[in-house]
Amino acid sequence: MISVRNLTKKYEGFEAIDSVDLSVKKGSIYGLLGSNGAGKTTLLKTLVGLYKPNTGEVLIDEQPVFENIALKERVIFISDRLYFFSSYTIEDMAKFYKSIYPKWNEQRYRNLKQVFKIDFNRKINRLSKGMMRQVAIWLALSAMPEVLILDEPLDGLDSVMRQKVKNLLFQDVAERSLTIIISSHNLRELEDLCDHVGILHQGKMIVEKDMDDLKKDVHKVQVAFKEEVKPQALEELEVLHKETKGSIQVYIVRGEREGIMHHFSKLNPAVLDVLPLSLEEVFIYEMGDTGYEIDHIIFQ
Amino acid sequence: MLELDLRSRLPIYEQLVEKIKTLIMEDVLKADEQLPSVRTLAQELTINPNTIQKAYKALEREGYIYTVKGKGNFVQKIEKGDQREKLMLLKTELKKILSEAIYLGMGKDEILKVIEEVENNVGRDQND
Numbered sequence: 001m002i003s004v005r006n007l008t009k010k011y012e013g014f015e016a017i018d019s020v021d022l023s024v025k026k027g028s029i030y031g032l033l034g035s036n037g038a039g040k041t042t043l044l045k046t047l048v049g050l051y052k053p054n055t056g057e058v059l060i061d062e063q064p065v066f067e068n069i070a071l072k073e074r075v076i077f078i079s080d081r082l083y084f085f086s087s088y089t090i091e092d093m094a095k096f097y098k099s100i101y102p103k104w105n106e107q108r109y110r111n112l113k114q115v116f117k118i119d120f121n122r123k124i125n126r127l128s129k130g131m132m133r134q135v136a137i138w139l140a141l142s143a144m145p146e147v148l149i150l151d152e153p154l155d156g157l158d159s160v161m162r163q164k165v166k167n168l169l170f171q172d173v174a175e176r177s178l179t180i181i182i183s184s185h186n187l188r189e190l191e192d193l194c195d196h197v198g199i200l201h202q203g204k205m206i207v208e209k210d211m212d213d214l215k216k217d218v219h220k221v222q223v224a225f226k227e228e229v230k231p232q233a234l235e236e237l238e239v240l241h242k243e244t245k246g247s248i249q250v251y252i253v254r255g256e257r258e259g260i261m262h263h264f265s266k267l268n269p270a271v272l273d274v275l276p277l278s279l280e281e282v283f284i285y286e287m288g289d290t291g292y293e294i295d296h297i298i299f300q
Numbered sequence: 301m302l303e304l305d306l307r308s309r310l311p312i313y314e315q316l317v318e319k320i321k322t323l324i325m326e327d328v329l330k331a332d333e334q335l336p337s338v339r340t341l342a343q344e345l346t347i348n349p350n351t352i353q354k355a356y357k358a359l360e361r362e363g364y365i366y367t368v369k370g371k372g373n374f375v376q377k378i379e380k381g382d383q384r385e386k387l388m389l390l391k392t393e394l395k396k397i398l399s400e401a402i403y404l405g406m407g408k409d410e411i412l413k414v415i416e417e418v419e420n421n422v423g424r425d426q427n428d
Contacts (some may be wrong), residue, residue, distance in 0.1 A: 029348055167346045174339040174349035192306050195350040212311040212354065258396060265400050272404075276310060 001026040001179045002047065002147065005107070009039075009057035014189070016042040018203040019056070024196070027177035031194035031211075033187060039203040040183040041080060044151050047181065048077040060147060073102055076145040078136045080152045084124040090135055091120040101143035115164055121186035130156040137165055141172065148172075150182040154189055166193060191279055199283065207283070214282050219260055221251040224271040233267055240285045252277070252285045257262050304345060312347055316355035324364055324375055332376035335365060 004022040008015060025028045025242050034040045045051045047058055049065035049072060058065050061133045065071055084093055098104040113120065116134050118127070124135055133156055140148060148169075154162050170177040183192050190197060191211075198208040218240065224247050234251075236259065241252040248271065253260050279283070304315050323329045338356065342349040356373050359365045363386070365373050401411065 028350060075400060163346060170342040170346060170349055171339065174342045192312075193348065195348050195354075212313050212351065215311040258393070261400060262396060265403050 001028075002181070003059045003062075004043075004047065005047060005057050005059075005240075006057060007043075008053050008054045009042050009051060011221060015048065015203055017184070020200070020203075020205045022198060022205060022208070024179060024181060026179050027173055027183065028196055029173060029180045029194045029219050031190035031197040032183040032200060033183060033190060033197060034183070034200035035185055038185075038200045040185075040200055041151055042185060043200065044077065044149055044181065048072070048075055050077070073100070073217075074146040075139045076101075076139055076143055076147070076150065077149045078153055080155070081092050082132050082136050082212060084132070084135075086125055087123055089121050089123055089142060089260075090118065090138075093135070093139060094120075097139050097143050101145075103144040105142055105144050108144070109138070112138050112142060115168065130158065130161070130174065134161060136164075137168075141168060144176075147179045147181075150180065152184055153182060154184070167168070169193075186282070187279060215279060217256075217275060218252060218277050218285065219257055219281055220275045220277050220281065221253055221260060221264060222271065222275070223251065223264055223269045223271040224246055224248050226268055226270045229267050237263055252281075302341075302345065304347070313351045313358070316352065317358050320359060321362075321364055329375045331375050332350045333375045334371075335373040335375065337372055350392075370421070 002024040003020070004020060007017055007020045007022075009017040016176060020039075020043060022030075022043075032040055032043065042051065046053055047060075047065070049058070049068065052066050060071055060075060063071050065075070085096070088096075094109055098106070116138050118131060118135065118138075124132060127135065133153065137153065155164070157165060169178070169180060173180065182190065182193065195211050196209065197211055199206045199212075237251075238254040239251050243250050257274055258275075261272070264272055264274070302315075302316070302319050304312060304319070306312070308315060320329070320335070329335070335356070336344070338349050338352045341347075341352050356365065360367055360373070364376055366376050367373050398411065
């Protein structure tokens with residue numbers, strides 16, 4: 001559905017996005033993770049055709065998106081800085097959306113009031129920050145987009161509303177294969193939402209993964225050996241990381257739990273514990289040195 | 301019907317697969333009974349529909365459920381004969397686990413006790 005190839009975007013010589021590749025399948029929820037200034041907003045704005053790429057291409061449904069009006073009618077972008085016309089009510093804004101998005105669903109717009117519970121005639125710019133965000137999501141869902149691009153959308157929503165919005169997004173994915181890209185600087189925000197995730201760091205895409213595969217294949221082994229074990233004994237295992245904490249050794253190993261357990265138990269351990277990794281840990285070990293560098297920024 | 305632990309280190313789809321398998325083995329979900337649609341489950345549990353789809357596919361691959369195009373997913377009738385391959389696999393697994401247990405010092409009596417316990421539990425579930 002969405003394909004980005006070798007995309008570079010510069011601002012007066014500064015490379016905000018540097019040779020990024022990205023691909024998102026129809027009906028998928030893709031999480032774009034990155035610290036402040038990593039280039040998330042630039043990437044998203046180029047994705048929806050607000051910015052023209054310096055090099056590389058952005059395709060949605062195999063078509064270039066920049067200045068492609070027919071395609072943009074099917075794509076909605078919710079910016080991290082919302083903009084509504086001054087003194088417009090929700091109803092006024094809905095009329096405006098209706099005039100530019102041909103698939104606008106009036107019935108749905110009316111029905112969603114039950115979820116958001118904000119009066120149609122309230123002036124949007126007088127609402128609270130969190131409520132403005134709700135209005136943006138409300139209008140976006142009523143326009144029935146095929147692609148929804150969200151820049152830090154859950155900021156400022158309370159946990160009940162966050163859950164409701166998530167549920168609405170899931171329904172659209174299930175019912176009409178809506179494709180979503182959602183950015184955040186916090187892994188926890190995305191963990192229970194996305195099926196794929198990519199990490200952007202200093203304008204480069206560092207990792208792109210299926211969320212479930214991430215958790216499945218790496219394990220943390222805590223082990224204490226009765227007698228010293230020769231390094232060759234562990235050669236068969238794919239050890240990503242090793243550290244010693246007192247008499248306990250911690251190994252991060254890629255592979256199935258049973259296989260790892262079996263291998264270590266042959267070495268006559270006094271203590272042996274094999275645990276799956278938390279998502280944070282997976283990222284840190286997958287990314288090696290970069291992982292430690294951005295650990296503090298994204299996973300807190 | 302299904303409770304998931306979103307904080308767990310286990311992937312959500314694996315949790316789903318395990319839960320549904322248990323429900324089938326304990327006969328809570330009966331043969332040919334329809335499973336909730338991806339849409340319904342996504343809404344009820346507020347989890348990504350793609351994750352549910354993936355879990356259903358895994359269950360189908362392992363022979364626990366079957367799909368009827370346009371109708372949905374149903375529980376596969378478990379026939380003893382069909383399970384031979386699966387049983388062989390389980391046996392290998394069991395041997396692996398047992399050898400570990402013995403290695404780590406679990407005695408034969410203790411293992412037998414575990415077997416008895418499990419047997420009792422399964423028996424009780426079938427009588428319900």
